[in-house]
Each structure stands twice: as C-alpha cells, then as structure tokens.
Amino acid sequence: MPTATPVYSSSVALTITLASLASDTNLVAGRESAAVDNKDTDDAVDALVGGKVTTGTSPTALRQIEIWAYGSYDDTEFGGGATGADANLTPSAKTSMKLLEVIPTTSTSNQTYKWGPYSIQQAFGCVPVQWGVFVVHNTGVALNATGSNHEIVRFPVKYESS
Amino acid sequence: MSANLVGASGNYLATTFGAAPLVPNYAVGYPMSFGMWIWLNAVGTVARTLWSFSDNNTAHYLSVRMTSAEVLQIVARAGGAESVATSTATLPARQWCYVIGRFISATNRILHVRTPTGLTSNQDTVSTTPSNLVWMSLGVLAASATATEPWDGKIAEYWLAIDDCFPGVTTTAVDALIMKMAYGGPFAFPTLGGDLIDYRSFRKGPGSFGSEDRAELGDWQKSMTWQCINTPSVHPSDHPPLPYWYAKPPKASRLIVT
Numbered sequence: 001m002p003t004a005t006p007v008y009s010s011s012v013a014l015t016i017t018l019a020s021l022a023s024d025t026n027l028v029a030g031r032e033s034a035a036v037d038n039k040d041t042d043d044a045v046d047a048l049v050g051g052k053v054t055t056g057t058s059p060t061a062l063r064q065i066e067i068w069a070y071g072s073y074d075d076t077e078f079g080g081g082a083t084g085a086d087a088n089l090t091p092s093a094k095t096s097m098k099l100l101e102v103i104p105t106t107s108t109s110n111q112t113y114k115w116g117p118y119s120i121q122q123a124f125g126c127v128p129v130q131w132g133v134f135v136v137h138n139t140g141v142a143l144n145a146t147g148s149n150h151e152i153v154r155f156p157v158k159y160e161s162s
Numbered sequence: 163m164s165a166n167l168v169g170a171s172g173n174y175l176a177t178t179f180g181a182a183p184l185v186p187n188y189a190v191g192y193p194m195s196f197g198m199w200i201w202l203n204a205v206g207t208v209a210r211t212l213w214s215f216s217d218n219n220t221a222h223y224l225s226v227r228m229t230s231a232e233v234l235q236i237v238a239r240a241g242g243a244e245s246v247a248t249s250t251a252t253l254p255a256r257q258w259c260y261v262i263g264r265f266i267s268a269t270n271r272i273l274h275v276r277t278p279t280g281l282t283s284n285q286d287t288v289s290t291t292p293s294n295l296v297w298m299s300l301g302v303l304a305a306s307a308t309a310t311e312p313w314d315g316k317i318a319e320y321w322l323a324i325d326d327c328f329p330g331v332t333t334t335a336v337d338a339l340i341m342k343m344a345y346g347g348p349f350a351f352p353t354l355g356g357d358l359i360d361y362r363s364f365r366k367g368p369g370s371f372g373s374e375d376r377a378e379l380g381d382w383q384k385s386m387t388w389q390c391i392n393t394p395s396v397h398p399s400d401h402p403p404l405p406y407w408y409a410k411p412p413k414a415s416r417l418i419v420t
Contacts, residue, residue, distance in 0.1 A: 025279065064278065064341075098406070099404060100405055104340075104341045118405075118406075118407070123405075123406050138278060
C-alpha cells in the first residue's frame with residue numbers, strides 16, 4: 001500500500017535586498033521580497049521560511065524588526081499592496097499581511113538576528129499561489145550594508161508516495 | 163476583534179468577585195499580575211484608567227492608569243493614601259502597545275510598558291496594603307459605585323494571574339521576555355498557566371463576556387463566579403496583529419467522537 005511521506009526540498013533563497021534598508025519610526029516603509037511562485041514553481045503543501053537580518057551601526061536600543069508574509073489572491077494582485085517584486089514598499093495595509101515574527105533589537109552595532117522557521121501554510125491557512133516576505137524596522141539607523149549579512153530562505157515541503 | 167472603549171460614552175467592562183474573595187489574600191490584591199495589548203485613540207489632556215481593582219469605594223484600590231500627559235502609572239491606594247510609580251515612556255496614539263502590571267507585594271509593584279519604540283519598567287516600593295478589594299474593571303476606575311477616568315481606545319488579549327508573572331525579574335526586564343509575553347501570550351509560559359484565573363482575547367467580540375472565550379478556555383479554566391457587566395455596549399474593533407504561533411489556552415481534553 002503506497003505511503004505518502006513529507007519531503008523537504010532543498011532550501012531556496014528569496015530575492016530581497018535588505019542591505020542598507022532604512023529605518024522607519026512608524027514601522028510602515030520597508031522592503032518586500034520578490035514573490036515565490038508556488039503554483040508553477042514550488043508546488044508545495046507548505047513552505048518553511050526563515051533567515052537572518054543584521055542591524056547597522058549604533059542602532060537605538062529596544063526597537064524591533066518585523067517580518068511579515070504577503071500573499072496573492074488571484075495570482076496577480078497581492079495583499080497589503082505588495083507588488084511581488086524585490087522593492088521598497090509602504091503597504092497599503094500592513095494588517096492585510098500575516099505577521100511572522102517581531103524581533104526585539106538592542107543597541108549593539110551590526111548584530112545579526114536569525115529568525116524562523118515559520119510555516120507559510122499555518123500563517124495563511126494555505127500556501128498562496130504566490131507569496132513573499134515583507135521586512136520593516138525602526139532601529140533608528142539603516143540595516144547593515146553588506147548583502148551577505150542578510151538572507152531569507154524557504155524550504156518547500158511536498159509529499160512523495162512510496 | 164478587540165474591545166473598543168469609547169471614552170466619551172463612558173463604557174467599560176467590569177466584574178465583581180462578590181462578597182467573599184475567591185482565593186485567600188485576594189482581597190488585598192497581592193500577589194497579582196495582568197497583561198494586555200492597548201491602543202490609545204488620541205492624545206489629550208485627560209486622565210484615563212486601564213485596569214482597576216477596588217473596594218467599590220474611594221479608599222482602597224489597585225490600578226494602572228494614564229495621566230493627562232499620556233504616561234502610565236501603577237497605583238496602590240489604601241485608607242485614602244495613594245502611592246504611584248510612573249512610566250518614563252509617553253504612550254503614543256493609534257499604535258498598539260503592551261502593558262504588564264505586577265502587584266507583587268505591598269512593597270513591590272512594577273509596571274512594564276512596551277511601545278513600538280521601547281520598553282520602560284518602573285517600580286513602586288512604598289508599603290501600601292489595600293483591603294476589601296472586590297470590584298475589578300477594564301477601562302475605568304470603578305470606585306465608590308461610580309466609574310471615572312474612562313479609557314478611550316482598544317484593549318485585547320487580557321489575562322490575569324494570582325501571582326507574579328515574572329518571579330525574580332526586577333525592573334531590569336529583558337526586552338525579549340516582554341516581547342515573548344506580548345507576541346507569544348501568557349500560555350507561552352508554562353509556569354504561569356497554573357496561576358491564570360482569567361483570559362479574554364476579545365478576538366470574538368466584547369459582548370458576551372460570560373461565554374466569549376469559554377470555547378477556547380476549555381478544561382484549564384479555574385472555577386469562578388465572575389459576573390461581567392458591559393454598559394453601555396462596548397463595540398468590537400480590529401485585533402492587534404499577532405503571529406499564528408501565539409499560544410491559545412490548551413485543552414486538556416478534546417471531543418473526538420460523538
């Protein structure tokens with residue numbers, strides 16, 4: 001009798017430029033990742049997403065970095081006014097996205113914060129046909145300028161029959 | 163949903179424990195702690211109260227209130243004499259903030275206020291022992307059978323414990339601890355679970371407090387005789403954004419077959 005077992009595909013990086021991302025006191029203006037095409041590329045029943053973010057020089061103490069997930073309802077438009085591109089974004093309504101994590105930060109310069117993994121399926125109740133990540137912070141200074149000090153990756157989860 | 167309290171309407175949420183306290187020493191209010199998400203609609207030169215536990219008179223109460231300068235205070239009043247610790251943070255308007263009030267002992271009361279731009283922790287060590295505390299309220303100072311200082315804004319994810327939620331933690335609170343409570347919830351702290359006697363997410367609405375979270379509370383809930391009063395109607399509003407892993411009340415048993 002065939003048995004379906006979950007399989008974790010190889011990790012895949014999301015395309016997002018977090019280096020030098022400006023701080024926003026109001027925690028609104030941030031950066032969205034390019035959208036992940038689950039319908040035509042991943043075909044996953046879940047995606048585990050996580051990553052790392054590095055603060056800049058002399059950040060203000062007791063601030064935060066927020067990690068949100070956005071999704072598409074029709075394979076074209078995205079919740080919260082996201083565009084699906086790796087770009088700066090001021091969401092039309094951040095609460096239309098799904099909060100994944102709020103990272104409390106300190107005044108330590110160039111501090112790397114690793115977060116996740118979080119389930120896109122549990123965040124949305126499904127895996128949207130397209131989805132991405134939105135990052136915003138109010139640490140008082142721009143994030144670290146080195147690209148390799150930031151990353152967001154996903155592990156698509158599928159089932160295989162054996 | 164959250165509970166939207168409109169200051170101009172003077173609406174609030176209240177309960178009374180009745181003539182006899184539910185647990186020993188409850189009538190003095192120590193030890194006790196609570197937490198909740200709060201939203202202030204607008205700044206203004208008006209004092210407002212978030213939470214109070216009073217003798218239904220003006221002589222004795224514990225409370226957390228906001229001054230006319232938008233700073234929160236943790237208050238203890240006994241025999242007409244009041245002692246206060248004031249937060250060093252100004253509460254912003256139209257942003258969700260998290261508040262924890264810790265009434266640890268007669269000589270130790272700590273207030274934590276986490277806004278999007280920082281955490282403040284302030285302590286009051288003046289010996290103050292109120293008595294005959296029976297009337298608890300959200301969004302107003304309920305004393306002497308009248309309600310004053312109404313909150314104008316929203317509250318959500320309210321919990322109450324009959325012990326200190328962070329034993330041993332001083333005013334040098336670790337931000338990550340406060341944030342875990344705010345974004346993980348009281349049920350993310352297993353050691354706190356046994357001390358929780360009330361939890362109201364306001365996720366389903368503020369109207370029927372007698373049953374609003376009962377389906378969520380399940381078997382963990384303590385046996386209580388709370389009576390909730392909602393006058394005039396408190397309206398539902400948007401809930402603070404929380405991650406999917408925010409811990410909800412555990413169910414000791416789950417019906418699987420009927």
